[in-house]
Amino acid sequence: MLFVKTYLSLIVLVFTLTFAKAQNSEVLADDYYKKGEFKKALVIYENLNEEKPYNYNYLYKLIDTHQQLEQFDAAQNILVQRLEKRRNPTLVVELGYNFQLKDSLDKAKILYKEAIDYIDQNPNYIYSVAKKFEDHSLLDEAIQVYNKGKVLTPDKDYSIQLARIYGDQGNIEKMFENYIDYIAYRPNYINNIKRAVSDFISENKDNENNVVLRRLLLKKIQQEPYPYWYEFLSWLYIQEKAYNKSFIQEKALYKRNPESLDRIIELAVTALGDNDSETSKDIFNYVLETTQDASTALTAHQYILEIDTQNATNQKELDNINSAYTELFNQFGKSELTLPLQLAYGEFLAFHQKDTESATAFLRKSLNLNISEFQEAKVKLLLADILVLQERFNEALIFYSQIQLSLKNSTISQEARFKVAKTSYYKGDFDWAESQLKILKSSTSQLIANDALDLKLLISDNKWEDSTQTALKYYAKADLLAFQNKTDEAISLLDKILEEHKGESIIDQASFQQAKLFEKKKQYDKAEANYLQIIKDYSEDILADDAHYYLAELYNTHLAKPEDAKQLYEKIIFDFEDSIYFIEARKKFRMLRGDSIN
Numbered sequence: 001m002l003f004v005k006t007y008l009s010l011i012v013l014v015f016t017l018t019f020a021k022a023q024n025s026e027v028l029a030d031d032y033y034k035k036g037e038f039k040k041a042l043v044i045y046e047n048l049n050e051e052k053p054y055n056y057n058y059l060y061k062l063i064d065t066h067q068q069l070e071q072f073d074a075a076q077n078i079l080v081q082r083l084e085k086r087r088n089p090t091l092v093v094e095l096g097y098n099f100q101l102k103d104s105l106d107k108a109k110i111l112y113k114e115a116i117d118y119i120d121q122n123p124n125y126i127y128s129v130a131k132k133f134e135d136h137s138l139l140d141e142a143i144q145v146y147n148k149g150k151v152l153t154p155d156k157d158y159s160i161q162l163a164r165i166y167g168d169q170g171n172i173e174k175m176f177e178n179y180i181d182y183i184a185y186r187p188n189y190i191n192n193i194k195r196a197v198s199d200f201i202s203e204n205k206d207n208e209n210n211v212v213l214r215r216l217l218l219k220k221i222q223q224e225p226y227p228y229w230y231e232f233l234s235w236l237y238i239q240e241k242a243y244n245k246s247f248i249q250e251k252a253l254y255k256r257n258p259e260s261l262d263r264i265i266e267l268a269v270t271a272l273g274d275n276d277s278e279t280s281k282d283i284f285n286y287v288l289e290t291t292q293d294a295s296t297a298l299t300a301h302q303y304i305l306e307i308d309t310q311n312a313t314n315q316k317e318l319d320n321i322n323s324a325y326t327e328l329f330n331q332f333g334k335s336e337l338t339l340p341l342q343l344a345y346g347e348f349l350a351f352h353q354k355d356t357e358s359a360t361a362f363l364r365k366s367l368n369l370n371i372s373e374f375q376e377a378k379v380k381l382l383l384a385d386i387l388v389l390q391e392r393f394n395e396a397l398i399f400y401s402q403i404q405l406s407l408k409n410s411t412i413s414q415e416a417r418f419k420v421a422k423t424s425y426y427k428g429d430f431d432w433a434e435s436q437l438k439i440l441k442s443s444t445s446q447l448i449a450n451d452a453l454d455l456k457l458l459i460s461d462n463k464w465e466d467s468t469q470t471a472l473k474y475y476a477k478a479d480l481l482a483f484q485n486k487t488d489e490a491i492s493l494l495d496k497i498l499e500e501h502k503g504e505s506i507i508d509q510a511s512f513q514q515a516k517l518f519e520k521k522k523q524y525d526k527a528e529a530n531y532l533q534i535i536k537d538y539s540e541d542i543l544a545d546d547a548h549y550y551l552a553e554l555y556n557t558h559l560a561k562p563e564d565a566k567q568l569y570e571k572i573i574f575d576f577e578d579s580i581y582f583i584e585a586r587k588k589f590r591m592l593r594g595d596s597i598n
Contacts, residue, residue: 243271
């Protein structure tokens with residue numbers, strides 16, 4: 001018994017050592033191959049093939065290496081000898097390809113046909129034969145094999161493989177058709193297909209590829225109105241920023257499966273984020289008409305009121321919004337459930353009605369409700385913001401500090417730390433602000449980290465310009481005025497910097513900030529002049545790419561100068577490759593140029 005155990009152990013050891021040796025040899029050969037040292041690789045592949053003659057991996061690598069060395073006859077001999085033993089169709093393809101490399105295309109085609117015809121006898125070779133054709137970029141032959149597979153094995157699906165091949169060939173319509181077939185086969189893969197398709201469409205609804213995909217999806221909806229076709233078409237409309245059309249599809253989808261309004265709410269939020277407030281409001285009104293859930297209704301009401309607030313142009317409209325808030329509190333009460341609405345109302349009172357005392361009194365009552373520590377922090381954060389609005393900086397700092405202590409390392413704690421730095425900056429305490437911003441550069445929130453870095457650079461670049469730091473103090477004050485919605489006063493103060501501190505490093509930042517405020521007031525020509533000035537005088541400075549991008553957006557969105565926008569996007573692509581705007585600029589440049597593929 002002991003002898004048997006010892007014998008078995010020796011067998012296992014020998015097998016393990018042999019396997020390890022083969023693995024090491026293959027790694028070495030692969031390394032030689034990658035370096036282009038084909039003769040060295042060939043010797044090892046020959047040994048591996050001799051040791052394991054039925055390992056097709058070694059065989060194919062050996063043949064490929066002979067072909068790299070243009071030893072086509074040697075490769076042919078190996079393949080012919082192997083095929084005499086067994087007519088494997090993948091080896092037939094390989095032999096055909098070897099003839100093609102020798103410019104014997106007629107012989108190659110005969111062998112390709114043989115391999116394709118073999119599929120009729122044994123469909124189990126569909127994948128391996130098609131894959132071998134793909135390996136050699138013989139895409140038409142691979143398509144033939146997969147199409148045979150559709151007929152011979154109807155229980156299987158080859159649409160995803162066909163879609164990929166058609167995409168490589170540039171046959172976009174056939175690619176779309178096969179991706180759509182695959183969704184019909186496996187609806188759960190729709191998100192994967194969206195990602196695959198996204199590279200071939202653009203925001204331009206008239207893009208040829210968009211038109212083709214839209215036509216195919218509309219045809220599918222007519223033929224078989226399954227939910228996934230509505231979802232796919234809705235997604236396409238979102239890519240085109242046609243949110244109203246996406247809404248039509250989402251309503252149709254909801255009527256077929258009225259379980260959740262989450263998709264419709266997500267669409268409304270997306271539309272709002274893209275400045276389509278009209279469609280967003282229509283969607284939220286639909287949510288109100290449809291939902292029976294109080295929390296969902298409150299969310300919709302809150303968004304509608306915030307949209308109305310942003311679009312209000314006179315005091316009467318603001319008073320109507322105030323009345324709407326009051327009616328909602330009468331209907332739903334003031335509790336943990338309505339806390340988001342309470343926060344929205346507090347912000348409305350302070351920042352739009354300019355009634356900071358009422359806002360503060362209202363929010364302090366919210367602190368007495370049975371709310372969580374996180375919810376309490378949200379209320380305190382807004383209360384502190386209102387104190388900053390009133391320029392009661394020290395009281396605001398107390399609230400911000402309380403949040404930092406109570407919820408350490410949380411995102412809201414980091415936001416509070418940033419606001420401590422911003423408040424100190426408003427006060428003119430630049431050293432303390434800078435010390436806080438250094439900590440936040442590594443914030444887990446990328447948005448906070450970016451904002452912290454921007455503010456730190458502003459302070460560090462300008463605080464030593466003169467001993468009194470006059471220009472930086474003016475700039476901080478203008479920033480505060482902008483926060484207080486005193487846009488005209490902020491613009492005037494920035495003018496003062498531009499006139500009295502010419503030649504100082506803060507000029508480009510003051511001009512850029514002023515341009516953004518001009519845009520807020522829809523004074524687009526003035527904004528354009530500022531951006532152009534930055535591009536002309538500060539082409540090598542940190543805001544150069546910002547000025548190019550913002551001006552391009554201005555031309556593209558408001559001033560109807562698409563050609564000028566295109567030139568600026570192109571400038572970012574070639575001159576500012578490290579810019580955060582690079583990807584968006586490239587995307588929009590291609591769209592304006594009319595590329596068929598994004």
